[in-house]
Amino acid sequence: MDEARAREALTAAGLTGRTGSPELLALGENAVFALGGDGLVAKVGREAGLLPRAERELAVAGWFAECGIPAVRAAEPRPRLVDGHPVTLWHRLPDAVRPAGPEDLAVLLRRIHALPAPPFVLPPRDLLGGVERWLRLAGRAIDPADAAYLRARRDGYADQVAALTPHLAPGPIHGDALPRNVHVGPDGPVLVDLETVSSDLREHDLVVMALSRDRYGLPAESYEAFATAYGWDVRDWEGCAVLRGARETASCAWVSQHAPANPKALAEFRRRVDSLREGDTETRWHPF
Numbered sequence: 001m002d003e004a005r006a007r008e009a010l011t012a013a014g015l016t017g018r019t020g021s022p023e024l025l026a027l028g029e030n031a032v033f034a035l036g037g038d039g040l041v042a043k044v045g046r047e048a049g050l051l052p053r054a055e056r057e058l059a060v061a062g063w064f065a066e067c068g069i070p071a072v073r074a075a076e077p078r079p080r081l082v083d084g085h086p087v088t089l090w091h092r093l094p095d096a097v098r099p100a101g102p103e104d105l106a107v108l109l110r111r112i113h114a115l116p117a118p119p120f121v122l123p124p125r126d127l128l129g130g131v132e133r134w135l136r137l138a139g140r141a142i143d144p145a146d147a148a149y150l151r152a153r154r155d156g157y158a159d160q161v162a163a164l165t166p167h168l169a170p171g172p173i174h175g176d177a178l179p180r181n182v183h184v185g186p187d188g189p190v191l192v193d194l195e196t197v198s199s200d201l202r203e204h205d206l207v208v209m210a211l212s213r214d215r216y217g218l219p220a221e222s223y224e225a226f227a228t229a230y231g232w233d234v235r236d237w238e239g240c241a242v243l244r245g246a247r248e249t250a251s252c253a254w255v256s257q258h259a260p261a262n263p264k265a266l267a268e269f270r271r272r273v274d275s276l277r278e279g280d281t282e283t284r285w286h287p288f
Contacts, residue, residue, distance in 0.1 A: 001085070002261065006031030006044040009085040015042055029195075029254075034092060040075050045086035046137075054079035054086035056122075057195040061090075063118045069111055070190040072183075093183050093190065100182035102209065102218075102226035104189040108174075108182060110230060112191075113202050115172045122199035125175050127161070127246050128154045131253040138256035141266060146273045150253050153276065157246040164239040168202040168232075177205035178212065206234035207243040215248070215285045252276060255288050264288075 003024055010016050015035055022033035022042065031044040045054055058079060064071040075089040131154045135147045174181070175196025182189050198204075213223040227233040234240050252272040258265035268288050275283035 001031065001044070001046045003027055003031060006033070006085070009044050009082045009087060010042060013042075013080055013082040013087050015087070015089075039092050041090045041092045043088045043090065045088075048081060048084045048086070049133075051079060051081055051086045053195050054088050056120075057197070058088060059120055060118070060122075060194045060197045063120070064191070064194070067115060069115075070108065070188060071194060072190060072192045093192070094185040096184050097186055098184050100179040100184050100189060102179060102222050103229040104182050104184060105177060105179050105209070106226045106229035108189060108191055109177055109205050112172055112174055112197075113168070113205070117171065117199065122172060122197065125173060125196065125198040125200035125204050127204065127250050128158055131250060134253045134257040138259050138269075141259040142256050142269060146269075147256075149273065149277065150249060150256075153245075153249045154253075157242065157249055160242045161246050164201065164203075164242060166201045166203055166239070167234075167237045170201050171199060173198055173200055173202055173205045175200075175204065177208045201243075203234050203237060203239065203243060206230065206232075207240060207247060210235055210240065211244055211247055211251075214244075214281065215283075216287055217284060248272075248276060251285070258288065 006027075007016070007022070010022055010033060016022055020036040022035050024031065025034055025041070026032040029046065033042045033044070034040075035042055043054075045051070055078065058074045058077060061071060061074040062077070065073060072093060073091045075091050080087040131150060135142070135150065138147070174191065174194075175198045176193060181191060181193045183192050184190075209218070209223060209226050212218040213220060252269065255265055255269045255272060259269050265288060268286055271283065272285055275285075
């Protein structure tokens, strides 16, 4: 899905033309648009198969509101399915007063990790579940041998993740715990992007930052601030390497879906898959 196709879905949903052209805020797993002066944000999903995830994200937003968790709030309780695309509406957050830091994320994670189960079913964190879809979207833009390698790697890590013994009590997690998913407004930090909220090993949320330190250039002192604010360093857990390897597999496949239309994405995909093949745990990956 490109920007033009996402805009067509917005038009079909009647969400354009009232207060000027929607402003594209992000284009990744979803296309995210600010709807002019309405104070709303629309998220357009790539395909109809993502409708259950959109429904769950809205349910999570309502649950977080009831629990007092600072997070983005939904403007409609149910998603719309428009021309094969799930569309959800959200209240736009006020402008950020500063960038989110690792400590902001850690404090919010502690609050989520203290929650009991919600009054609806949260799935396990399907970390590797998107690999096949992303590789399918990549199509012929990537080497079939690379796609086969990632599928085999996915299958091997799936078994290892299932056999892990956690250090922390399992329960609700954010699922994609990065500072970019925290917005610091006038009232403090709030969580955004709730579509991966799950019920699983709490360690999933912590390995993300450990990988950021090792692969994406997060300074060591920033990682230490995160671990200190959370109260535990996941790298001390014997299962850390397994979760890290699974997330690297998923992150590599995720980039592939952008390769058909973006040469930079293809170059980044090749960088990542080559480092995995070579067992190189230090090659710098670039956020995409």
